Amino acid sequence: MIWYPYEQMKKMKDPYKIVDAEGVYIFTEDKKLIDSVSSWWSVIHGYRNPKITEAIKNQADKFSHVMLGGLTHDSVEKLSDKLADFLPGDLDYCFFSDSGSVAVEVALKMALQYYVNKNDLKRTKILSLTHAYHGDTFKTMEAGDDEDYHFILKAYGENPNVIHIDTNIDDLEKAFLKYHEELNCFIVEPLLQGAGGMRMYDISFLKRARELCDEYGVLLIFDEVATGFGRTGNRFVSDLVLPDIIVLGKALTGGHIGHAATVANKKVFDGFYSDDDTHALMHGPTFMGNALACSAALASIEIFEAEDYMSKIKHIEELTKEYMEGFTAEGIMEVRMMGGCVCIEVEDGSMLKGYQEFAYERGVFARPFLNYLYAMVPYIITDDELLKVLSTMKEWFNK
Numbered sequence: 001m002i003w004y005p006y007e008q009m010k011k012m013k014d015p016y017k018i019v020d021a022e023g024v025y026i027f028t029e030d031k032k033l034i035d036s037v038s039s040w041w042s043v044i045h046g047y048r049n050p051k052i053t054e055a056i057k058n059q060a061d062k063f064s065h066v067m068l069g070g071l072t073h074d075s076v077e078k079l080s081d082k083l084a085d086f087l088p089g090d091l092d093y094c095f096f097s098d099s100g101s102v103a104v105e106v107a108l109k110m111a112l113q114y115y116v117n118k119n120d121l122k123r124t125k126i127l128s129l130t131h132a133y134h135g136d137t138f139k140t141m142e143a144g145d146d147e148d149y150h151f152i153l154k155a156y157g158e159n160p161n162v163i164h165i166d167t168n169i170d171d172l173e174k175a176f177l178k179y180h181e182e183l184n185c186f187i188v189e190p191l192l193q194g195a196g197g198m199r200m201y202d203i204s205f206l207k208r209a210r211e212l213c214d215e216y217g218v219l220l221i222f223d224e225v226a227t228g229f230g231r232t233g234n235r236f237v238s239d240l241v242l243p244d245i246i247v248l249g250k251a252l253t254g255g256h257i258g259h260a261a262t263v264a265n266k267k268v269f270d271g272f273y274s275d276d277d278t279h280a281l282m283h284g285p286t287f288m289g290n291a292l293a294c295s296a297a298l299a300s301i302e303i304f305e306a307e308d309y310m311s312k313i314k315h316i317e318e319l320t321k322e323y324m325e326g327f328t329a330e331g332i333m334e335v336r337m338m339g340g341c342v343c344i345e346v347e348d349g350s351m352l353k354g355y356q357e358f359a360y361e362r363g364v365f366a367r368p369f370l371n372y373l374y375a376m377v378p379y380i381i382t383d384d385e386l387l388k389v390l391s392t393m394k395e396w397f398n399k
């Protein structure tokens, strides 16, 4: 039997069984649904993109996988070159892994070991944000602050080496003043906190964070697993403020195969590059640099560049603003928009109960959580399709 994610299995309703998918649509036996979630925000080009499918097939005709332990191959070499080009600044050193959570683990491991390699054993503390989400593995849960994981706190207590702050500059400055001698790194989902409730904040916070990190020698990590590849209306938030380490996942392969990357700058890489074997990064997921995934990622980035995705995303943002700005109804706390993300926050999560079925009947797949009804559509969506997603959201409150 399948144990489904984030579900009380005893009460779970049957999942919709998908038999086909193409473009923005997923198909059940009898319904055609616009996927307003983009399969957890990853399928940015839509389903069954012909170029990505072809890239995967071509690679599979040669080989699907070889390990990176002592071996390498064209697709992973090309992808790391491409990422080094495509990412801003000197974010050039690509460590691949099989999921976003693992890639965040690797980022934290890099940051922590960076200072150990320098024989600075005082810098043990991780600064992160309230409502942060960085993944489902143990260290990422600790760095995160997701209500769903507070069972961890109950059983194990809070980790004294993780400090959470809100996204305001005052709290940021206070945390640096108080902890700077012990601070190792500051990890954030830049501009848009996804699974913590689609919370949006201002770039000035990140600019100040960069200054403080420079002043006190703290490493800045951007978890762009969700925000990367255009979701905020920027290619990467790292284009605006440059971190020391960026983490990519979700849309990296256009959502066609799971893969992720932790990309470090030269300063971080140099912290490991030495004659001392104990300074090496001891990590190596079995399927890191998987050839099918690397081929898919390469094709995905090529499409992103060739087809001017940034203007597509700008257009989605404009249309969404035009249609949703000022929308209100009883129980709505706030409507938030940024790039290819829109979120209606309600006072009480029970108000969203039944929305999934309501949307299903109207040809839209949605998956609201807690107090948040949101859409993160594939960027190839047409105006009519986008308006259908948005009008379904509005209709729910006006019914």
Ligand SMILES: *Cc1c(COP(=O)(O)O)cnc(C)c1O
Residues within 6 Å of the ligand: 099, 100, 101, 102, 104, 133, 134, 135, 136, 189, 194, 195, 223, 224, 225, 226, 227, 249, 250
């Ligand atoms: C989804 C997500 C992760 C975890 O990625 P997985 O591939 O699900 O392990 C980490 N960080 C952020 C910001 C995410 O949105």
